[in-house]
Amino acid sequence: MSHDDAVSQSSPDHLQRKLQNRHLQLIAIGGAIGTGLFMGSGKTISLAGPSIIFIYMIIGLMVFFVMRALGELLLSNLQYKSFVDMAYDLLGPWAGFFTGWTYWLCWVSICIADLTAIVNYLTFWLPEGTQFTPLGGAAISAGCVLFLMGLNLLTVKLFGEVEFWFALIKIVAIVALICAGLYMVLTAFTSPSGSVASLTNLWTDGGMFPNGLKGFLAGFQIAIFAFVGIELVGTTAAETKDPEKNLPKAINSIPVRVILFYVLSLVVVMSVTPWRSVVPDKSPFVELFLLAGIPVAAIVMNLVVLSSVMSSMNSGIFSTSRMLFGLAKDKQAPSFFERLSSVAVPANGLIFSCVLIMSGALLQYFVPNTITAFTLVTTLSTILFICVWIIVLLSYIKYRKTRPQLHATSKFKMPGGVAMCYVVIAFFIFTVFILTLEPDTRQSLIVSPIWLVILALSYLMMKRKPV
Template sequence: MTVQHEHSSDLQRNLTNRHLQLIAIGGAIGTGLFMGSGKTISLAGPSILFIYMIIGTMIFFLMRALGELLLSNLNYKSFVDMAYDLLGPGVGFYVGWTYWIGWVLVGMADLTAVVSYLTFWLPPGATFSPVDQAMISAGCVLFLFVLNLLTVKLFGEVEFWFAIIKIVAIIALVLIGIYMVATSFQSPNGTVASVSNIWNHGGMFPHGMSGFLAGFQIAIFAFMGVELVGTTAAETKDPEKNLPKAINSIPIRVILFYVLSLVVVMSVTPWTEVKADRSPFVELFLMAGIPTAAIIMNLVVLSSVMSSMNSGVFSTSRMMFGLAKDGQAPKVLSFLTRNGVPANGLIFSCACIMGGSLLQYFVPNTIEAFTLAGTLCTILFLSVWIIILVCYIRYRKLRPELHAKSKFKMPGGIAMCYAVIIFFLFTIGILSLEDDTRKSLMVSPIWLIVLAIGYYGFYKPKLKGQSDNKQF
């Protein structure tokens, strides 16, 4: 199924400030927080609070570097263009395809989360069969495909309301949790809500430094997608005004949505009672004896997963459009509908995300499948983030006059870039500490082999004998 008529040659700037702000927030509140935090708490205990603050700080500097780069040249449609321009076609090829496959893997991880959340509605002890899991996954992908096929603005609207649901739910959880702590609420199992529950069960580092380091593995996945504002830059009205607003609000979001919400969760429910394969947000209300609120929160986390998948479907289709326009993918994938939607890229990306249905069939253990897909995409995203920072260092060397004129300079400059790069490399190294994440780390070089074959076998020969017409 392909679209054969090209109605427009480029993406349209149909996303407004409110769309961009909520897309940025949606990228900061994803499956990693709602589902992955259960496993992270079981690994790191209360030190998860420090983990999220550290990662959030590093992400903020990454986004400031990305923001300055995008605003230095509005002809950049995304960070693929930056990599191509500043580091060469080989790096641009790697970034485009790696970011694309990374979001495909995010989509697969999200499909496992959907199945996990839906088991909430089954009788105790009941599970979905592998066939049921695959059917549910396929249905989710088809639903989001239809939504994204219509218009770019509809994507923004859907993401806007998904994000509103998540924000309202987390604020409600924080307020209810504060009330439960203030009134010393006692759950049916005898637990009394108190802030002291955070440190009364082995201190802030109950599993020592090894547990603290292991917590970074899943926590970093929670931030996958925060760079989505860089992908939407080509479809955003007035980027000089709206992009800085979205990026500068990251620290506030991290404190409110990650740190404060988990402080509440671990105050009401001691971290020792948090189940690794469950959402602690849903479990909080169940353990507190409020099943109706638990049902509502389960619906919220389901909407959160659909929001994350919606972002993934949007991002992969746009990245495929860019790759096709540059000759790095079949030309047919660059066709747009009259509404400015890269329909063929959308179809191809959704078909690949549908591979998550096969993952559900062959790895029916949802938390195992989630960790496998989540860790692999974390490795790929970290490599893209590192390249963004290298682009910034190169930009400072090649175009100091643009940096001097910039009204949105990266705090800390080149020195901070190196610090963040070291942190991301350190995070990749941590993935070797646990058996389940080590498996993903060991298979990740296969992607480098595939890309090397694609670049040297197909793309590079196209570049030989012709001048580079790509203008920025």
């Protein structure tokens, strides 16, 4: 690796460990509560019905194993600044190049999807049946990107602080929704539409699998997108204080988060709002309170889901700049991206990514239906994230084969080891196959190989002529 490890952490040429334990814990939780839960769960419920509960539990378990593999690898060598360094070291330069640039595109595409979601949520405040003009949507998108870019340019500690509060808002809101929903169920609350809040709503209308196996499988696409970003703690490794103590804490809390934030919240939503009443292109979290006749709570929840999207974009802008910085350090991106500002922020990479994200807002012109645009972009990013997760697992397999002494002394071993890596890889490959079942997800799957071709050609050119 082309890293000068002898240089002091305080050097402006190196990222600095400014993120504290509370920042890391909330960043990890914020990554687990993504736009896919708030924006995409409506469509997933319409496809899969109550079986969405099992979908989230299965995906959550698989992603947990990815994170345990990632955690053991990062702690095996504290010089790894992210999983890009890890892939570069264990699998070779091609893997670092592929992982870094793919993860960068993942977050650029997620931020574009988030811009679509923001415009969708803001229509809540418009008169019934009206939409923003394309110009109005573009202006909103540009304003959001510029605001978050400004925050990220200041200091990494400010990023951690902003993400801490964004994540805290999401946690409080979901806990409040669960409490309110449970109260409605216990009191047999009857909505203005005549539906009675009850746990029996989960199975009395077609059972837990009302749309059969095909509906169950179709629900995986948006559901797996809800988990993207959960590996964000792997990009903060170089800027986290006491990683040996704080990384395991953040990773081990993933199962609790999945049960609380995904399973319980969706059980409550579908108990209060029968699954057939859930509108696919709206957030069921907001619609729950509207259906229950509590518009003030719906307004508050709409503000919460807006903050959730801003949180996702904040994480995305942070991640893209760190990926470009790491790639430049390894001579796999222009050296322009290696320069840090006076406050140790990779400003050039940050600004470059934000410009591309804003240009991606043009998608709103070509695909005016927000949920269609959201599905197209999220499917592409889901495919790319799956590729990154598989690289993490392949890195772990190589680590176990070539560095058994490090595994033997590890205090944070991955449960199931190499065998479980193969199980999770098989699951992810099966998930990609599932994307062929629906026309909208199939479109993104068909175009995704274009990125792989671009990467392969770029890598070959880079090898001939160093950056």
